[in-house]
Amino acid sequence: MSTMTDEQHNAKAHRKLAVGYARVSTERQGKFGMSLEAQRIAIETFAEKAGYVLLEFYEDVASGRGEKSFHARQGLQNALKHAVCDEAEIIVWRWDRLTRHAGFEKQIRDVLPDEKQIVCVEDASSLDAASRAARHKRSEHVANEISRRTKEEMAKKRAEGAVFGNPEIYSVQPLGVKTWSNTSETLIHKIADVLRHQADPVSLTHKEVAKLLNDRGIRTGHSNDWTASRVRAPRAKAMKLLEQERAKYRMLTPLFGAF
Template identity: 30%
Template sequence: MKAVAYYRVSTDKQGQSGLGLEAQREAIRVFLNGRGWPPIAEFTEIESGKKADRPELMKALEACRLYKATLVIAKLDRLARNAAFLLSLRDAGVDFVAVDMPDANRLTVGIMALVAEDEAERISQRTKAALAAAKARGRTLGGFRGYRPSTADRSKGVASRQARADAKADLLAPIVRDLQGAGTSSLAGIAKALNDRGITTDRGAKWHPTSVARLLARMGS
């Protein structure tokens, strides 16, 4: 068996201090050593559990698909309130193991995600009811709140997208070179081969000759 480890903490402070990360790493290390599974890759996310956008998780799942590995996480219960995370696990077509719940499976995760979605819907309904009540009392809601993205903010967004694309290129480089070595050299041929394997672009889309050309450019091919 091959394993890909995924760790997550909520804040930069926790990430810098190692608080929480060390415990997760130790739990996964003990678990993997006991089974003889070599961890071929590790991904660390410093992100709130409430956010659905988790680029490191997407990289971990992609690595599992590419190398036919099992995703290993330290704890599932602390992530149970995030439906997006749970559904990503369920729908990714990737086998996974949670150290604290080693018997959890895709059915378990699907049930937990339904509970999380139900709670999110209830919170949304309560919020809408509160806003409607405030509006009925004559309180002005909505409108411009004085913020527009700055040039720096836009630059950070561009840099983030470029970083994701570069990371994807690094991950796919061995696969693409294998395809080229086997005689698949055209842009259309590489696109078809990647799509047939269920591999998506860094934006989650299907491959086309133009996106393959950009990938090769990032690889320096």
């Protein structure tokens, strides 16, 4: 565990101190996935926006299940000791990164009595702006990483003889593309492209999708601004398009989505 620098000591009187903690469950996630890095990016962004001095970052590649997992995670133990030593808060991306054990609350209170010393980026309520910035930064990283890995896997498959770019891919019956006008089809593809770069497009509300489109200057087929009601039907078609694409990529690239 590192000690505070002079700069960090001087900052203590003006800014809150924190340590970051991230966890993935398996070696495969830690080695081949993006979760640890994505959590780090979110936590660092949150700390910066919320006015924290981030003293150190700790991580574990270990299960969060069961009573013994608390003591088996050296990264978590170090993070707790650091938080107690420097009267700092612990910032995590999500509560389940701390634990999946029902008795965890008692375990952690024995070390860190003040539960307010643990801050969850995803569930933040009093620091909404910082939390939102961190979520967006993580979403951007996740989307970029998925895109990069998908392209790498597709390149490998092409080298093995796989054929992509089937001109009939967007004309299958479930999508009913043949019944759409060229303008409508292009618009659906634009919406799909915006959704494709979101970490979890399914969880977005229609209002949030409308704002994303408006912010990017994408207009409706009648050149109007998007509203929640206007975006409902084309968003559903765009999601079907993405589902079809993902199904094809998943079939050809075994690692796709395993992050």
